[in-house]
Amino acid sequence: MYSNDKSKRNFFCLLKHDAAIGILRPILKWLPVILIFAASGGYLLAMVEASAESGTVSSKATLGDMLAYVFQGKTPYNPEDKESFSIPFGYLLPNLYLAYLIGNYPVKDLLGTGQQILLRTQTRARWWLSKCAWCAGTVLAFYLVGYAVMLVLTAAGGELSLRLTPELGNLHGMYTEDPSSMAWLPSAFVLPIATSLALSMLQLGLMMLIKPVGAYIAVAVIVSASAYFYTPLLIGNYSMLLRSVHFMPGGLGFWLPLMADIAITLISAAAGLLAFRRYDILDKA
């Protein structure tokens, strides 16, 4: 019988393996994350600088402006409007790349060394929990890299303050009644992470039912559909600041989307565990 100590040690080894092989080892995969956030944040700084040169803006962009700009998403699209739908690359790219990072590591791991590891860990549940932790770790690392890039950019060419600059509203598109209010910050810091975690866990769970590429496509469809349709049923909406109540009258609040994200995360983890208990580990994904 496995003692509790042995189980804990066993699980800790699994976590260490997943962190090393699934997060730290593929270091080059993190380079595009830096580029995505740098491109988005850098674009705002460039716009502000150009506006300052033309005299339309007198202040620098703050860290708050950058956060708001990077996580703005897209205003709800109304097909009845004459304007055609513009693809929100700033919203789609990070989400699609994160889905790529989640990609096929768990299944690939199962077909390689992971199979040997699984036999030694003795339970499928422990292996699955470790993969869930890896998924959460990947999402957190993704955002930490993003925040670090934004911090560096703002330190270099902006102002290290979380306040929104009202006169930059026409640049980053974020108009709020009270610019000094920090009420929007939880929506900017927490909801993108919680929504990404929910989507990633959904992808992880789907991988146990369909091929990794199918799981990726499913998430890509949810993310893309969220950009097009404004509805709380599509969780991608939760991470778009422009659709939050702070920047859009009648927009999405904070707690309901957060609860929905948590529910999707937990249900996906539980459903994935059930599926993995019956999952056949063959030589092909």
Add this chain to the structure above:
Amino acid sequence: MKIEVQNVTKRIKDATVLDRICLTMESGTVYGLRGKNGSGKTMLMRAICGLILPTEGTITIDGERMGQEISFPRSVGALIETPSFLPGYTGLRNLQILASIQRRVGKEEIEDSIRRVGLDPADKRKYKKYSLGMKQRLGIAAAIMEKPDLVVLDEPINALDEKGVELVRDILREEKERGASSSPAMIKKNWNCFRMRYL
């Protein structure tokens, strides 16, 4: 150790890959599986290791049912089809990573098992630089290093030269002797000294 495979059928999509297999294996014997390509030898090994679950029937190990009381045999070393390790690490480092999970063996035993398969534990080459034969040998070393009660080797002599084949034969004999009380090993080759099972 006693492994009982009772009426095991496995269907994957529309294909029946195992059809009502029954067999019993006990400690201290090396069992060989023989059959045509696609007859299900590898699938049976996967099922005994707990990597796939039977559609019908049961596999019990020492009375504990796989997929219910236990997910995997409590002490198993396996090489199923091609060995797979982390390409950026040396052979020794790869085995150390695997051994760190259960901590049943230390560095010395790991190095011993690498020597047993004819490799050099001090070799600084990364796994990706290994030849096919070296990879196979490392796979066998991983399967036996923790002195498991059950050793499952699928095509263990793939890619091995004559000397390597002899080495595997010796290792199996040693494992059998070591595990006189508890070491059934399964292979997929018709060697006269083993009990054969036709699928």
